[in-house]
Amino acid sequence: MEYTNLLLQHQGNIAVLTINRPKALNALNSDTLSELSAALDELGRDSSVKAVIVTGSGEKAFIAGADISQMKDFSPLEGRRFAQLGHATFRKLELLPQPVIAAVNGFALGGGCELSMACDIRIASENAKFGQPEVTLGLTAGFGGTQRLPRLVGTGLASELLFTGDIIDAQEAYRIGLVNKVYPLESLMEEALKLAQRIAGRAPVAVQLTKSAIQRGINLDLDSAQAYEAEVFGLTMSTSDRTEGCTAFVEKRKPNFEGR
Numbered sequence: 093m094e095y096t097n098l099l100l101q102h103q104g105n106i107a108v109l110t111i112n113r114p115k116a117l118n119a120l121n122s123d124t125l126s127e128l129s130a131a132l133d134e135l136g137r138d139s140s141v142k143a144v145i146v147t148g149s150g151e152k153a154f155i156a157g158a159d160i161s162q163m164k165d166f167s168p169l170e171g172r173r174f175a176q177l178g179h180a181t182f183r184k185l186e187l188l189p190q191p192v193i194a195a196v197n198g199f200a201l202g203g204g205c206e207l208s209m210a211c212d213i214r215i216a217s218e219n220a221k222f223g224q225p226e227v228t229l230g231l232t233a234g235f236g237g238t239q240r241l242p243r244l245v246g247t248g249l250a251s252e253l254l255f256t257g258d259i260i261d262a263q264e265a266y267r268i269g270l271v272n273k274v275y276p277l278e279s280l281m282e283e284a285l286k287l288a289q290r291i292a293g294r295a296p297v298a299v300q301l302t303k304s305a306i307q308r309g310i311n312l313d314l315d316s317a318q319a320y321e322a323e324v325f326g327l328t329m330s331t332s333d334r335t336e337g338c339t340a341f342v343e344k345r346k347p348n349f350e351g352r
């Protein structure tokens with residue numbers, strides 16, 4: 093499918109999804125969110141895609157937030173609908189079968205920070221900046237930031253960021269565990285692709301079940317989550333990748349996974 097505000101490209105079995113409104117620093121308006129939702133449906137159906145990278149167009153911004161020019165005239169109902177559209181879209185991203193890496197290549201503010209937090213893994217360029225500046229605009233975070241930021245960095249740090257609207261740099265984001273790695277901007281995509289390819293080389297069904305156990309389990313109590321993990325583990329016994337992976341280990345050779 094062709095998109096106006098997105099680029100969806102494929103490099104072998106890796107999909108690269110680029111938010112493409114560079115003139116507005118890739119700000120998310122409702123059209124872009126709707127396109128993102130459609131692109132995620134497309135990716136979720138495509139079993140040839142083993143990992144997804146999300147990034148922003150240009151060298152300045154990942155996503156500078158939800159579109160302020162659109163939000164400034166919202167009625168309460170429109171605001172609620174916009175937040176719900178973001179919630180549904182980011183949840184779809186979070187529950188996409190394939191693992192998703194956010195390659196944060198600049199400003200990740202407000203909705204941009206929130207989108208990155210709905211990805212499984214975040215890596216950042218040295219110039220990346222993170223923050224939830226909604227309170228500086230008379231708004232609250234509305235695409236899951238009040239929920240995902242505390243889960244990722246703890247309530248104290250999240251509260252400070254959400255109450256002050258302070259912007260932090262990539263090193264501070266790394267220090268607090270918001271991003272896994274920081275790279276020079278020019279090598280960010282190469283590193284994202286390398287990581288995606290490492291993941292894509294593992295048993296695909298096992299990777300997808302692992303993601304499901306993490307994402308479903310995190311919202312359950314430990315006993316329910318472990319019961320789900322046991323079901324997921326049991327399910328891997330039905331895959332030919334289990335036979336291949338374990339046999340390859342015993343035969344001291346590299347496994348050749350087929351994703352079934």
Ligand code: HXC
Binds near residue numbers: 231232
């Ligand atoms: C709409 C935006 C935008 C945004 C930037 N632009 N961010 N448009 N929504 N979030 C536009 C600018 O208006 C400008 O357009 C162009 O992009 C370039 O931006 P500049 O400000 O000129 O660039 P710079 O001086 O380098 O500053 C970069 C910046 C700044 C620090 C990132 O743009 C900024 O503070 N942006 C807003 C960040 C923010 O507050 N995000 C949170 C939004 S609230 P023109 O036409 O003038 O060239 C949010 C809520 C989510 O995300 C939940 C909703 C339910």
